[in-house]
Amino acid sequence: MDDSQDSKNGVGVKLTPSILQESSTSVLNTLKPVTSNERDKDIYPNKRPKYTTSTSRSSVNRLMYGSQINHDVYSFKERDLAEKFLLKSDLTSKISTIKTKLQEEDLQSYQLSQECISLKKQVASVRSQISELGDCEEMSLKSLKNKFEIQTRELRIKHEHKLNQLKEDMSNQAKKIIQDNNAGYLEEKDKLVMVNETLAKSAQQQMSEFRNKLIKLKEDHSKNLSNRTAQLEKKIESVKSKILELDTELETSLNVETAERQQALNGIEKETSRLKAILEQLQAKFKVKEAEIELLQNTLVSKRESIAALGKSYEDKTQQIEHYEQETALINVRLATHESDRRALHNTLQELKGNIRVFCRVRPALTQEKVSSLDIPDDEINDDSAQELILSRDGEASNSNSYSTYNSNKNSYKFQFDHIFSPTSTNEDIFEEISQLIQSSLDGYNVCVFAYGQTGSGKTFTMSNPGNGMIPMSLDKIFEDIDDLQAKGWKYEVEGQVVEIYNENIVDLLSPRDSTVKYDIKHDDDEGKTYITNITTVSISSKNQAESILDRATKNRSTASTRANDRSSRSHSIFTIRLNGENLKTGAKSQGTLNLVDLAGSERLSSSQATGDRLKETQAINKSLSCLGDVIYSLSQRQQSSQLVANQHVPYRNSKLTYLLKHSLGGNSKTLMFVNISPLLKNFNETLNSLRFATKVNRTKLSSSKPNSQ
Numbered sequence: 001m002d003d004s005q006d007s008k009n010g011v012g013v014k015l016t017p018s019i020l021q022e023s024s025t026s027v028l029n030t031l032k033p034v035t036s037n038e039r040d041k042d043i044y045p046n047k048r049p050k051y052t053t054s055t056s057r058s059s060v061n062r063l064m065y066g067s068q069i070n071h072d073v074y075s076f077k078e079r080d081l082a083e084k085f086l087l088k089s090d091l092t093s094k095i096s097t098i099k100t101k102l103q104e105e106d107l108q109s110y111q112l113s114q115e116c117i118s119l120k121k122q123v124a125s126v127r128s129q130i131s132e133l134g135d136c137e138e139m140s141l142k143s144l145k146n147k148f149e150i151q152t153r154e155l156r157i158k159h160e161h162k163l164n165q166l167k168e169d170m171s172n173q174a175k176k177i178i179q180d181n182n183a184g185y186l187e188e189k190d191k192l193v194m195v196n197e198t199l200a201k202s203a204q205q206q207m208s209e210f211r212n213k214l215i216k217l218k219e220d221h222s223k224n225l226s227n228r229t230a231q232l233e234k235k236i237e238s239v240k241s242k243i244l245e246l247d248t249e250l251e252t253s254l255n256v257e258t259a260e261r262q263q264a265l266n267g268i269e270k271e272t273s274r275l276k277a278i279l280e281q282l283q284a285k286f287k288v289k290e291a292e293i294e295l296l297q298n299t300l301v302s303k304r305e306s307i308a309a310l311g312k313s314y315e316d317k318t319q320q321i322e323h324y325e326q327e328t329a330l331i332n333v334r335l336a337t338h339e340s341d342r343r344a345l346h347n348t349l350q351e352l353k354g355n356i357r358v359f360c361r362v363r364p365a366l367t368q369e370k371v372s373s374l375d376i377p378d379d380e381i382n383d384d385s386a387q388e389l390i391l392s393r394d395g396e397a398s399n400s401n402s403y404s405t406y407n408s409n410k411n412s413y414k415f416q417f418d419h420i421f422s423p424t425s426t427n428e429d430i431f432e433e434i435s436q437l438i439q440s441s442l443d444g445y446n447v448c449v450f451a452y453g454q455t456g457s458g459k460t461f462t463m464s465n466p467g468n469g470m471i472p473m474s475l476d477k478i479f480e481d482i483d484d485l486q487a488k489g490w491k492y493e494v495e496g497q498v499v500e501i502y503n504e505n506i507v508d509l510l511s512p513r514d515s516t517v518k519y520d521i522k523h524d525d526d527e528g529k530t531y532i533t534n535i536t537t538v539s540i541s542s543k544n545q546a547e548s549i550l551d552r553a554t555k556n557r558s559t560a561s562t563r564a565n566d567r568s569s570r571s572h573s574i575f576t577i578r579l580n581g582e583n584l585k586t587g588a589k590s591q592g593t594l595n596l597v598d599l600a601g602s603e604r605l606s607s608s609q610a611t612g613d614r615l616k617e618t619q620a621i622n623k624s625l626s627c628l629g630d631v632i633y634s635l636s637q638r639q640q641s642s643q644l645v646a647n648q649h650v651p652y653r654n655s656k657l658t659y660l661l662k663h664s665l666g667g668n669s670k671t672l673m674f675v676n677i678s679p680l681l682k683n684f685n686e687t688l689n690s691l692r693f694a695t696k697v698n699r700t701k702l703s704s705s706k707p708n709s710q
């Protein structure tokens, strides 16, 4: 190196050995400024000769201590300068060492940046790999990449910041060390070394962590990728199999459809050929029909002509029908007139027969007992004038039909009645005689049919014998006549009630017995009607219904009895049928009542030898029967005494029976009494008594009656 050249630059002062050796005049003269090149050589040791420091030191030593001879020569200042020079050179060497270290740090930093660059390259390669993985992963990878870049940037910034800070600290420290002292510098140097090591370690650690993370990410990603790929493959497989299935199905359905279409086509072809054949047939038929139509049209013309002729005759016939209808209407009017005439005639006939009639019926002997002598007219002759009965005690002992024997003597009793029925007469024979009275009740009259007689004389047999008693046969007749009258415009409502009078008390036989119910008899004298309060009245629409009502009444009568056989003998039973008719053609109305009465046994108190309750019963029966006789007698008296006694008192109220039958005994009523007698000799007195009572009734003739009509 050329020192003269350096001194010319005048940048710094450097004390070279040659100067020290050669110059003895002034140390200061030997001091030369250090040029920038020389300083650079110091800063970069590899460019600097190694001997410089040792040479200088030895030169200084020599200057200070080696040359004792020149000791006096050098002044104190020069020594001081030399010492400073030595210190300075020492410091300079230390700075150069630090610089070296700094250079090393720079180198390390450079290496780190190199690593960063290589990492970036790796990242770029990873990115390229990631981009290959597919669009679906791009976003996550981008985010990862961004994260990674941010982390890298942060790390770099952090590192650079730390590095700058470190540099700054170091330069500060260096300055401080320069300014302060060597000791602090060493300490700081150690710290820096440690910090540097820590930084290097942390950088290394972070890098390894980052690498691990990257590896893990790669692994996770490859795992996800493989999973997804596997799933996708599975899906693709299933889709492929489905496509295959669909293909098969499509093929099958196509085959089926094709077959069906072919079949349908065949069918259509067949149908077409069949239809063609039919068409041909139809065309042939059409031709035939056309001919027929032509024929028919010709016929139609002739038919129209005949219809016109028929229309004319129809008009004629209509006129005839109208004429007939007018005639029919006239006939109907005449019929209605005839019907009212018939009713009037019928009533006249009944009146001629008598409004009170008494029929005597002798029952047959049922045992081998002695009978009375009875002279009875022959049923076959049926001569009204000869309806006489002779009763005699002096009969032969007989068990049968010796009634026709006439035995006239002092002990014989002669009776006359409207009709006398022998023991051989049947219920049907008897009904023939009373059936006209049923017609009267339908015509609007009050009719009362009694059966009077001692116990066992045949009252119930006559009135109620199932099938042919007067009551069942009357019901038959009523509904038959209603049907017949319907043709004449009559419509009827039939109502019925059945009561029993026992010990002067009314019992409703159509409802369960209830002692708390009170039955009172009420009269409407203007209308000629009688009512019983609380009594059961049933509407009867058929014969069967009427029979079931009778059954009900019979059952109630027997259950009410403690001695069933006795009860019927000791009470009066009254079956009342109300017949309300209306003629829908003429507007005529009628209200008739039919009372069918089975009276209690009429035996006298003396012959009955009854006591206690029986005595009471018998008294009640006798009283009511006696009242019946009195009422009939009063009515006959009133009629016979003409207008003077028209208002004569009739003792209806004396018994429940007569009070109940008030409007069926007087006024427009028609009464028929059966006197039932026993042929037995032992019943002679009772028979005689019954016949006397009947005779009293038979003598009664009521006034001319009018129907209950509007």
Ligand SMILES: Nc1ncnc2c1ncn2[C@@H]1O[C@H](COP(=O)(O)OP(=O)(O)OP(=O)(O)O)[C@@H](O)[C@H]1O
Pocket: 362, 363, 364, 366, 423, 425, 453, 454, 455, 456, 457, 458, 459, 460, 461, 462, 568, 569, 570, 599, 600, 601, 676
């Ligand atoms: N004409 C007749 N032909 C045959 N048997 C008869 C005739 N009349 C009555 N009888 C019989 O005589 C018996 C008594 O008759 P029924 O009971 O009718 O008498 P009654 O007068 O009603 O007696 P009671 O007052 O006790 O009711 C019965 O067995 C009945 O069958």
